[in-house]
Amino acid sequence: MPFVPHTEQEVREMLDAIGVERIEDLFDEIPESLRKASIDAIPAGMNEMEVTQLMRRRAAQDVQPACFVGAGAYDHHVPAAVWEITTRGEFYSAYTPYQAEASQGTLQLLYEFQTMMSELTGLYASNASLYDGATALAEAVLMAVRANRKVKSKRVLMPRSVHPYYRRVVETIVANQGIELVEAPLDDTVGRIDPEALGRFEDEPFAAVVIPQPNFFGALEEVDRLTDWAHGLNALVIAVCNPVALALLTPPGEWGTEGADIACGEGQPLGIPLSSGGPYFGYMTTRKQHVRQLPGRIVGRTVDADGRTGYTLTLQAREQHIRRSKATSNICTNQGLMVTAATVHLSLLGAEGLARVAAVSHERTRELVQKLTAIDGVERLFDGPFFHEVPVRIPAPAEEVLPMLANRGVLGGYDLSQEFPEWGPALLICATETRTSEEIDRFAAALADALRNTGQRARA
Amino acid sequence: MPFVPHTEQEVREMLDAIGVERIEDLFDEIPESLRKASIDAIPAGMNEMEVTQLMRRRAAQDVQPACFVGAGAYDHHVPAAVWEITTRGEFYSAYTPYQAEASQGTLQLLYEFQTMMSELTGLYASNASLYDGATALAEAVLMAVRANRKVKSKRVLMPRSVHPYYRRVVETIVANQGIELVEAPLDDTVGRIDPEALGRFEDEPFAAVVIPQPNFFGALEEVDRLTDWAHGLNALVIAVCNPVALALLTPPGEWGTEGADIACGEGQPLGIPLSSGGPYFGYMTTRKQHVRQLPGRIVGRTVDADGRTGYTLTLQAREQHIRRSKATSNICTNQGLMVTAATVHLSLLGAEGLARVAAVSHERTRELVQKLTAIDGVERLFDGPFFHEVPVRIPAPAEEVLPMLANRGVLGGYDLSQEFPEWGPALLICATETRTSEEIDRFAAALADALRNTGQRARA
Amino acid sequence: SEAVLIYDISREGRRAYAQAPAEAPGADSLPRRFRRQRQPQLPQVSELETVRHYTRLSQKNFSIDTHFYPLGSCTMKYNPRGANNLAMLPQFLERHPLAPDETGQGFLACIYELQQDLAVVTGMQDVTLSVMAGAQGEFAGVAMIRAYHDARGDDGRTEILVPDAAHGTNPATATMCGYQVREIPTGADGDVDMDAFKAAVGPQTAGIMLTNPSTVGVFERRIEEIAATVHEAGGLLYYDGANLNAILGKARPGDMGFDVIHMNLHKTFSTPHGGGGPGAGAVGVSERLLPYLPIPRVTKEGEHYRWLTESDCPNSIGRLCTFNGNSGVLLRAYAYVRMLGREGMPRVAEYSTLNANYLMTRLREAGFTVAYPDRRASHEFIVSLKHEAKELGANVMDFAKRLLDLGYHAPTTYFPLLVPEALLIEPTETESKRELDGFVDAMVRIREEARENIDMVKGAPYRLPVRRLDDVKAARELDLRWEG
Amino acid sequence: SEAVLIYDISREGRRAYAQAPAEAPGADSLPRRFRRQRQPQLPQVSELETVRHYTRLSQKNFSIDTHFYPLGSCTMKYNPRGANNLAMLPQFLERHPLAPDETGQGFLACIYELQQDLAVVTGMQDVTLSVMAGAQGEFAGVAMIRAYHDARGDDGRTEILVPDAAHGTNPATATMCGYQVREIPTGADGDVDMDAFKAAVGPQTAGIMLTNPSTVGVFERRIEEIAATVHEAGGLLYYDGANLNAILGKARPGDMGFDVIHMNLHKTFSTPHGGGGPGAGAVGVSERLLPYLPIPRVTKEGEHYRWLTESDCPNSIGRLCTFNGNSGVLLRAYAYVRMLGREGMPRVAEYSTLNANYLMTRLREAGFTVAYPDRRASHEFIVSLKHEAKELGANVMDFAKRLLDLGYHAPTTYFPLLVPEALLIEPTETESKRELDGFVDAMVRIREEARENIDMVKGAPYRLPVRRLDDVKAARELDLRWEG
Structure with a gap:
């Protein structure tokens, strides 16, 4: 009985105090027709060790690419x-x-x-x-x-x-x-x-x-x-x-x-x-x-x-x-x-720390944009100032490119064409202070390769 | 200055209170000849985010095979x-x-x-x-x-x-x-x-x-x-x-x-x-x-x-x-x-829980011994009652077999011949309540294969 | 000096240096007109100061981990530490909500299985978990009822029936969905007043919102008749899952005839209340409301899990959260459900009911007035302190505050409104007889103290970080932020 | 009812069911003669009861995370939470100590780099981390000194010199290594009495154990002369690293002439004290003691890390721990060292010294007697309350207990023994001026209270879970375990 502390003796004493024979008697106001909950489809209980093994196995299935997606949720450092x-x-x-x-x-x-x-x-x-x-x-x-x-x-x-x-x-x-x-x-x-x-x-x-x-x-x-x-x-x-x-x-x-x-x-x-x-x-x-x-x-x-x-x-x-x-x-x-x-979090960062997180995220995104737009056919969708997210047009469908990037350990942005098909293939990309220059380079290299491959396939 | 809370103004006030000009003055009793600690070989400081990235990368390098080694340290479940x-x-x-x-x-x-x-x-x-x-x-x-x-x-x-x-x-x-x-x-x-x-x-x-x-x-x-x-x-x-x-x-x-x-x-x-x-x-x-x-x-x-x-x-x-x-x-x-x-831990387990951990570890080890000794040439080194560890003789050098097991995700026991060479190739194996039958089967299969391979090599 | 604010510790120029980038780029590429001229006043403190401040603050809280907390209707039971640990595995924490399904099959498998198990235990057809709290679940439920009627062109239904003892969220939700609320009185025995109910049902009835067991702590015995009546009139039944703990695995809302149910995972499924949240308000539906379920939810196709979204569910009432719901809460509930298993679920109902009936019996025998003495308690019950208030001058608030001094969190006070001087008491199944007996002793002691020295009782608490607080001043002279 | 034992909560037959295997095999294959007849009396409690009991107990502790804790000689500074988190990454926690080096290259890299960095910052040739505490480090150091002399056949050296102000572990260690202890008096200025020292050195001198800065809180100014004298006499110098925090990155024991040093990673390198441990007592040596270093330690060969063990180090004094040392502590120290970096290390010395000198100045100006007023404080200093004891009747223990009431952990009391009514005060670099000022105010207030009502002060503490405890009774009527 996970999480139920009652000993048999205590249950006996409690039932005696209440004046009923069995715990089941406490449910006697529920119509008989309803006391038949069939829940056999639920698996048997596991102890914490078994659940731990199960959920760790599940967690281990899930891969953690370098995240260049923002679109409303951002990968910042969280102090321990x-x-x-x-x-x-x-x-x-x-x-x-x-x-x-x-x-x-x-x-x-x-x-x-x-x-x-x-x-x-x-x-x-x-x-x-x-x-x-x-x-x-x-x-x-x-x-x-x-x-x-x-x-x-x-x-x-x-x-x-x-x-x-x-x-x-x-x-x-x-x-x-x-x-x-x-x-x-x-x-x-x-x-x-x-x-x-x-x-x-x-x-x-x-x-x-x-x-x-x-x-x-x-x-x-x-x-x-x-x-x-x-x-x-x-x-x-x-x-x-x-x-x-x-x-x-x-x-x-x-x-x-x-x-x-x-x-x-x-x-x-x-x-x-x-x-x-x-x-x-x-x-x-x-x-x-x-x-x-x-x-x-x-x-x-x-x-x-x-x-x-x-x-x-x-x-x-x-x-x-x-x-x-x-x-x-x-x-x-x-x-x-x-x-x-x-x-x-805000106490640990303070205004100066938060401003640095913001400014470094902005800088990293600038670096990212610069390195990606150096690739043939990749360009910013819009001009104008941005914070730490930017839409870039790519010369191949995002739904083809993104899985190729994922295979290279890169979560390569949000596929803008899902919601804004009118702009053609485009990625909304983001870098925070947690993205390293090495990861940005990896993204750029992977994107260049992916575009080359899709281009070749298109030509073939 | 990680972990140092002083503001510039506070430092000034404190130095004034002490009556010295600079913090360095507080070290003026250390002979000049000793005030030259050269520690440039230590890397520059990193913030928590960077150290986190570093140590996670390090941790990710390390593999976690199914552990059948005991020899003084045992892989039990620890409640969260x-x-x-x-x-x-x-x-x-x-x-x-x-x-x-x-x-x-x-x-x-x-x-x-x-x-x-x-x-x-x-x-x-x-x-x-x-x-x-x-x-x-x-x-x-x-x-x-x-x-x-x-x-x-x-x-x-x-x-x-x-x-x-x-x-x-x-x-x-x-x-x-x-x-x-x-x-x-x-x-x-x-x-x-x-x-x-x-x-x-x-x-x-x-x-x-x-x-x-x-x-x-x-x-x-x-x-x-x-x-x-x-x-x-x-x-x-x-x-x-x-x-x-x-x-x-x-x-x-x-x-x-x-x-x-x-x-x-x-x-x-x-x-x-x-x-x-x-x-x-x-x-x-x-x-x-x-x-x-x-x-x-x-x-x-x-x-x-x-x-x-x-x-x-x-x-x-x-x-x-x-x-x-x-x-x-x-x-x-x-x-x-x-x-x-x-x-x-002992409060959570109680005497009954601890006894179950012990008894299940014993049972798992019995299962392990039974499955391993079913392999040709693998046998117990000793008779007599055991708790949750047993030495088994294997028909090939442990230092050859263990790496092959490790490649199959099995930490296949402690190489007894390191300390007890007189008994020939032998492994001290252990199973606790955390080892599953599936893992035990994996160990047995991997050991059988390893012995087959070393045997073939020996014959070749 | 007891209530030092983090701002009182703050000093100009201080920082937790390990926690921010060493670089401080100027962000000059952002045009000046967009940039703020003055930094916000956030605390300027060291890491140690932060840790020390909030560690000390935490010690000023009562919590499950430190105190018996029999807060009626809130199911304050043990939150397994294992569930917390497992939900915080790095792979789960670091997954972006828009990461492709392929990279999160392990996570999605957990969510899918939780949907399934919750559907089974409530007797519903399917469940969505992308609802962030009980009140949102209520909203989703009533919105689905509305969508159902709308889809049939059945647009004369303008009323939702709500018992007078219902949680305040019920009428508030009905209003948010554009319905009129019609209150149904509670009978003397704690059940719905059937005459009034039948008189209220009609072609204008869109549906009824019920909690069963109800907020007065008893099982609505004629639920099948109620369901038949509502259905006959063309309405639907909404089940408020606040009290699901009382019948978990013993009786199923689906079997009772409910069309839609929300579950508070932070109650019945033991995810932490966290000082006010986050919760998760899973919603289950019968076959007929299936098309309207809010999105997203997880489906399994072969061995592959994926999110069902707008395009899969064209008749959905839509999206109620930015992304996919409170995943971290769901993983905690998943771990809990796995640990309970099918044997553990009915035990939740059994022992929470046993505890409530035992505590009710003990308090009644100790001379307290129980609101519905002839009924079985569900997992909670009401004590009315009207005699104590009248004869001794010690009202519910006095008992509540003095209980804090004695090391017990107070039960829910003054709710439900229809019982005078009500204490709604829910011990939950994870508390031991020892705690229950201690609580009875404390109640008896307070009554004794009130007889001997009512002023002392009315002055409580004495042993907490503050004495009784001036709520009126708080509301009149609004002070909602530090101003230096 | 304040001090409820877990055994008081225990009830026959209760269990935390999620925490043990569901199976209960009989273990019948174990012959009956080996099996115990009666189960041990361990608590029989639920998971919630355990969590609640120990959470409440924890709240009865003072700690760095809750209080200023200026315990002299213990370097109670902030233990970074990040270091705790990173040391507890699952891969680190789950690695078996006998797992092959190939499966733990990430872990070994951390250990190796920590060895390197500690060698650099102390000016030693190499470092081993497989020493589990400061006292073990001392033991290893003196045992190496002995091994060195033994290897040279220099067997007439029977004495270790130890200053009278040294930590008690120093003489205890020398005895454990089979040496006679010869105490050297401290001069009036806090330095070693050079005449007595020189008189004591001779062919019988195996070595000297020194702490520098010393336990009286000053830097031993003639350390180079001392080193030369000992070396000239054929002896070696042992550096007790208890006070390394005071000079970290500013001056190096190796440069001073020490041959061996232990470091308390739980002091200088900020791993937690954990209510009494675990610590880690890294040991560094000069070239000449290198062959004797205890095993194991990590070496790097090409890009591969591996443990050096018995066969690699035939002259090692041997093994001091079952496996590889307190790895979890070492990973915390590694994270801390990485965060400090080369710039951060001298700052530890600078700001801990600034704090100590500021606090010493403030207390002196407030009228307290400082033991060595003409000296710079190192990272700690001594206040003597002999006047307060004589004139007001308030001794060190009274001040200490009353400080607890005022929210400050007491400094180290009655140590070193040579200063009457000594309070050894070490604020560390992680405390702010605000805390230091608060501590001065508290000391002044207690003196004021003693003038007004000495009985009140002698009755302290009042605001803690217990009042002053009867130590004599504890030792006379030994009660070391619950007996039902």
């Missing part, structure tokens, strides 16, 4: 201390800090996290996390519609430069609430929103305009102009930002004349392992005036009965266990453990 | 909880519990450990560990010579069935103290001490007789007869035991009429990873009457100023920081962290 602290039982096996006095560890950490995210984004109020980047954007859209008191529209401008999966998740989540997502087009030469081209959207009001920075293609949007344009229409501005990039880039709170109203995004680059896509965490910050519309848990500083500083969940009146069908959101569980990791 | 708890900072980064009030965690744990080792060995007093099995035996030999009040001899009977490395370490350590190690012969048909053959040693007195159980060859010694024989000569009996085996075997404290006087051995099988040979820990227990001769740290239970139970290091008067040149031993640092792991 981050997860050694995060998996301490007191963090790992605690729950939401409902009993504040018995949860000051988690609560103070969340308060520190909120401060860090506030600083990174330049907006006062942070929540204690959402599920991931895409759902954070969905919640931001819902929040903006609630919070915009000047424009009672349910339309939200969603540019094509936002991560396609984010757009799809937002669609799934807001679809049943009458919110309309209006797609803003790209400038195909620079891979970002063309502020000039937005004029045609000015006729109808928007509750909010979404602005990614950097955008899905790694390109930098003209955030100041876009923000001022949106505010001119009384729309709220939702910034979607890579938090590592924010170590270098203008924080959303300072965009344009007034700053963005909500910032959100994927927290994974802040100390969270890639882990096949999760668990990550979404972050969200906003101006003080909108804090009561902010979804998710929020921690506030207060005092105890002796006047000593302490921390507690606050503004719970927004939440579903009190507001029920009128709640701000149905979000309940959040990503506390991931936020623990991110907080430790 | 063991090391997750053991590496908690409060255990990992504390030191010897000199300030007892600030070390109750470590001290209570050691008291629990002492209880567990006392139970396993059947002797009252345990210390809080020694370095490893071999040094524990050396300390036991020194202790026995000190403790034996009836026989003032410095001779110790050391059978050939004791691990050859243990014998060598003991020799190194006691060599300069006038202690003579007398080798007791083996019965070559059963691979253990022949009690009948000991008669010729009865003329001269021994301070102690060493009895391994199981012995180096995995065979079970006639410990009751041997103990009584030694006691008849007024020698003390030092038992050297695999602690996992003691879950099944008669504890030293119950050997013969009076029981052994000292038990010691290698603690590695109790939750310590193989780790290329260390850190492991040595254990040692003894009768109450000899406790003041016991080397190493010992924890006792006492009370605090309010009468509450607490734990503290005790009998420190034996130790070198007080006794100096008259100390019981020079041992100082011990293996506290390994003992932490062992204590958690």
